[in-house]
Amino acid sequence: MKKVLFGTNLLMGIVLSRFAISKLTGWEISVKAFVEMAQPLGIDPTFFRVSTGIIISAVVIGYILTAVFSLIKNNAIIRYHMPFSQWATFTNLFGLLTMIGALVAEFSLRVQPKWMLVYIASGIVILSVTNIFILNKQKQITNNYAL
Template structure:
């Protein structure tokens, strides 16, 4: 059951965050305008900020989707590199968690008015990442 939960949560988070990575990298108008607003207080180029953020979120998406796929594998290591699944999944979820904490900090400190839907999505990703980390490291055993 634990691997099923890890699969579902990681796949869900990867799919949801992929929309945000695409909007930033493709330069959708809503994303461009948001980053113009958020770049002003820190005085950096909004295009660089948006693309850099898009690359970071893309890396998180790849990590979450890879974790979902690896959770379906019978043995508990990522075979070519002999990385224990629980270690890979923990690092991926920690990376996603920290990225979303950064998103929340940016949302509340760089925007004039925070976009509450984005706040709720970031909080959901943080919650699921913490849940996955707890499941993966419960009793320091590998999930079976």
């Protein structure tokens, strides 16, 4: 199971890193998209883009750390003694909610949704939900052995 968690979290972290970089560095395509999406909200597009980039960067860091922590033999994050399953569940839930927000924005704030972005966000939602189910199943198995 940890190999699946490693692979999916690493993949999601790598895929989302491109979007975090484009938002934080102000790639032209990202700037144009956020000008379009900020207009219905009446907010500054630069603030909207950068804050979204920071949130996605936090998700990327969480996914990549989860992938790294899944390689560690013991089940506690070394320094803070946080159980791996709690960290991984939190990270996947954070990514899941962020991508649901991205889907809502894509359909409600754009004139026409960019379907490739919809597919990517949907894939991340599916992988995050799958990871959460795997982690919960693994936790139930561990709890049954503890009894």
